[in-house]
Amino acid sequence: MSNEYRCNAARDAVATQFAQLEIPLRWTDTASPRPIDEPIKPTDRATMIRPIDPEIPRAGLEGADVRWWMVPYFHKGDVRSWKMMSTNAPLETVDTSPTFREAYKRRRALIPTTSFIEYAEPPGWKKGRPKTRHEITWPGGEIRYFAGLWDQSSPSDMADGLTSFCFITGPGCPDLAPIHDRTPAILTLEQGLAWLDLDGAGKAAFSEPAPAGAYTVTVSPREQIMSAAMRRALP
Template identity: 60%
Template sequence: MCNEFQNRIKRGEYADAFSQIKIPMHWADPEPNRDPDDPVRPTNRAAMIRPVDPADPRAGLEGVERRWWMIPYFHKAPVSAWKSMCTNARIETIDTTPAFREAYKRRRALIPVSSFIEYDEPPGWKKGQPKRRWEVSWTPTSETDRVRFFAGIWDRAHPSDLAEPIESFAFVTGPPGPEVGAVHDRQPAVLTLEQGLEWLDLAGPGKAALITETPPGTYRVTEAPRAQLMTAEMRKALP
C-alpha cells in the first residue's frame, strides 16, 4: 500500500508536456500554496488530471485539486463514516470491488507524481517503534519523462454533512518489482505520458496494460526519514 507521495514538478511542466503532443490542458483550480517538499498524505488535496470528455481524452484535459482517499458515489452518510481505506485500488479487483468498479469503468484520471514513499520494519522492530521510510524515484529518459503519473480513478459523492458534493481519488497498486519489493509487497502503477493517455481511454485495455511488477533497474529506493524528525542540517545532507 502506498500512502504517501511527492510531487515536486511545477504545473506548467504538465501543460507543456501535453502541448507537445497537441492536447489542450487547463487548470480549473488555483495552484495551492504548498511547499513542494511537503509529502501528500491521505485526505490531503492533490493534483488530479482528467479528460474534459471521458469518451475522448485527447480532445482536452482538466487539472483540479481533489481529496486523496476516495469516497464512492453511493456513500450518503457523513464523510467521517466512510472508514474503508480507499487510497489505493488493487489492480486484481479494481473492476469488481463495489467501491471502485464504477469509477474504473467511467472516471479515470492521472495523478501527477515525482516520487512515492514506502515503509518497512527495520531488523528488531517492535510494535510502536517508527518504521523506516523509503523514497522511490526514477531517472527520466527524456525531458517529458520528468512528468509521470499514478493510474488514478475518481468519484463524486454526496455525504449528508456537506452542502456540496465531494470529489476524491484513489490510484492503482499491484505486485512490486525487485527494488520496491525489497521494502514493500505492493507498488503503484506509474505511467509515462503516453501510457497515461492509454489509461484514460475507456475503450482501451485498461488495467491489462498497467505494469506494477517493473523490471530491475526501474527505480531508485533511498532511505528518507521524516523531515520533522530531522534537524535542518540533516535535511540538507539528504541526497
Template identity: 45%
Template sequence: MCNAYGFNAPISRLIDVFRQLDLPMTWAEGSVPNLPPRDLIRPTDPAPVLRPLAPAAAGEGVVFSEMRWWLVPFFHKGGVKDWKALTTNARSESIDTTATFREPYRRRRCLVPATHFFEWSPLDPARPKGPKTRWRVTAAGEEIFFFAGLWDRARPAGHEGALESFALATCAAGADMAPHHPRQPVILTGRQAVDWLRLDGPGKALLSPSPAGTLHVAAD
C-alpha cells in the same frame, strides 16, 4: 500500499509534459493555480488530479483540479467520516469488480502527478511492527510520472456541495520495489498515461509492475 507521496515540480513542468504529449490542458478554476511544492501528501489531503475533458474522448485534453485523496464512492450517503473503508488504493486485481471501484474504473479514470512516493519496511523482518526504514522512490530519468487513478463524486451528509475524491491503483511490486515492499502504485509515463484515460483503451493491461531499472529506491 502507497500512503504517502509528493509532487515537487513546478506547474510549468506539468504543462510541458502535456504539451509534449500533444494533449491540451485546462484548469478547473479557470486559471493556472499557484501550486506550492508538496514533499508529503497523505490520505485525506487535497492533491492535484488530471482527468479527461470528455470521459469518452481522452484525446481532447485534460483538466487539472484538486481532490481529496481517499475515495468516497458516489453511493455513500452518510457523513465523510462515516466512510471507514481504506480506499486510498485500489488493487489492480479487483479494480473492475470491487463495488467501490468498478464504476470509476469504467467511467472515471484519472492521472495523479507525482515526483516521488514513500514506502516503509521493517529494519528487522522478524519484527514487522518494530522500527522501519522509509524509502523514497522516484522514476529513473523522469522528473514527473503519473499514478493510474480513479475518481468519484459523492454527496455526503453534512458536506457542502459535492465531494470529489480519488484512489491510486496498486499492483504487485516490480523488481526494484520487491526487496522493500510486496506492492507498489501503478506508475505510468508518456503514452501510457494517455492510454489509461481512454475508456476504450488497454485498461487493466496497463496496471502492471514497473519494469526492472525504471524506479530508483533510496533510504530517506
C-alpha cells in the same frame, strides 16, 4: 500499497508535458499553497487530471486539487463514516469491487508524481518508533503519473459534494521486493493517455510487474526522518 508520495513539480511543468503533445489542459482552481517538497498523505488535496469528455481524452483535460482517499458515489453518510481505506484500488478487483468498478468504467484520471514513499520496520523496531523511509524514484526523474480513478459523492456533511481520487496498485516488482509486495502503476505520459482511453487495454496494461532497474530506492534512516515543518525550521 503506497500511502505517501510527492509531486515536486509546479503546474506549469505538468501543463508543458501535455502542450508538447498539443493536448489542451485547463486548471479549474488555483494551485494549493502546499510547499512543493511536502509529502502528500491520505485525505490531503492533490492534483488530479481528468478528461473533459471521457470518450475523447486527447481532445482536452482539466486539472484541480481534490481529496486523496476516494469516497464512492453511493456513500451518503458523513465523510468520516466512510471507513474503507480507499486511497489505493487493487488491480485484481478494480473492475469488480463495488467501491471502484463504476469509476474504473467511466472515471479515470492521472495523478502527477515525482516519487512515492514506503515505510518499513528497521531491525529492532518497536511500536511507536519511526519506521525507515524508502523514497522511490525512476531513471530520468521526470514527472510521471499514477493510474487514477475519481468519484463524486454527496456526504451528509458536505453541502457541495466531494470529488476524490485513488490510484491503482498491482503486483510487486524486483526493485521493491524487500520493501513491499505491491507497487502502484507508474506511467509515462503516453502510457497515462492510454489509461484514459476507455476502449483501451485498461488494467491489463499493468498486469506484469515492472522489470528490475525500473526504480531507484533512497533509504532515510529513522533518525534522519523529519517532517516538512522541521526541515523548514533548519537554519
